[in-house]
Amino acid sequence: MSPSGAEFIRQVKAAITEVDPSVVHELIGDGVAIVDVRESEEFASGHLPGAKHVPRSYLESRIEGIVPDRSQRVILYCASGIRSALGARTLTDDLGYETVESMTGGITLWKDRGYQVEVPKTLTPEQRERYSRHILIPEIGESGQRALLDAKVLLLGAGGLGSPTALYLAAAGVGTLGIVDNDVVDLSNLQRQVIHSTQRVGIPKVDSAEESIHALNPEVEVVKYQTRLDASNIMEIIAGWDLIVDGVDNFPTRYLLNDASVRLQIPVVSASILGFDGQLSVFKPYEGPCYRCLFPVPPPAELAPSCGANGVLGVLPGTMGLLQATEVVKLIVGAGDPVIGRLLLYDALAATLTEVKVRRDPACPVCSRAPDEIRDEEMGVFPDYEAFCAAAG
């Protein structure tokens, strides 16, 4: 005789492992996948901090997208612990997940214990319309769009690379954009720096960029730093940002930025351009190599020409800046494979893209050490720093 529904649930609960909310509370942020299996509207009304969401009805088809590694510890929860118990049995028996638990009493008991609940921001009707083409892509969707709206991205420079990056990130709804730039708009910039305009020649680039960003998307908060990034201000400026987009045009600042971003563990989406050639990589501290792993020392000044001296195809910073913007969006929404540990070389004349591997250097003077071991006086320093700066003028 088939068991009653209640008896069946008792049997399932006896066969799986349950875990108390107090244990789950200790495990948050500890590399354990916490998955909410309730329906979308239940999830939207509040969930465990950092929980992923896969409704019970989609568990089998979607869990691999959320937890690809079957050996990872997974804790499921629902409202009271029934749906999560059923889900735990499915993941264990049918899909081969090795360590799956169901949280006793669900989010109801969690709340009764006084633990924190995260209420996701919901999109306004206007945001739903503005970002509808993002929401339609499964890799972004509503949660990805919310992540973009919550993201804080710092752009170093509102020049050739920063112009397209800033415009597209603003259009994509990145909530807060910081811009560090000490320059004013010059007529010779307008061949490539599309965020500025002929009418705004002579005004500070941070102000000009802010105007274009707000014309495109008024809800983006713009934080302006009309200054030059240097050792005295870098830690203060870059702290607290989720991601940095690097378009700096000189080696001393690149090394300084690298060291400070490793210390603060902020990923840097980096591009450089010259003539018809561009390079792109993402330096995510401690997950991939840093800039010093790739280039331990800078070249002598005669091998490091600037665009000003050598010129650049006006569209090239557009191409490279938009590759940077694409990486930024991917990192924020967690989609695809970022160019971590890889360097892309774009040759516009040949129309070729070459990829080389970049490995972490176990002897790297910066990222082979813990962040708090990197001292102020070491940052931005390389062996012939003084000579290099003197040569570069």
Next chain:
Amino acid sequence: MATIKIPPVLRASVGGEREVSAPGANVGEVLRGLVSAHPATASQLFGPDGELNRYVNVYLNDEDVRVLDGLETAVGDGDVLVILPAMAGGCQNGTSASLS
């Protein structure tokens, strides 16, 4: 013959070419083949000790030769060597020592 991809900063030293071919059984021989055909590249690639300058990365296909066997790494016909010096240009206002 291996193909060598020439970075922008070295192109003037090889007559403006973006790719050149050079014979050689290993990375060192191919690069020295490049240097003998285009002597202006010598000081840019090699230090006085005959080693590759540390600011120049060389990749055999997509792998850094330093994690292979360095200049001794065997090179076959059809292999591609990529020479890669660091490039700083963010191209903001054209002054090499400023951030903008």
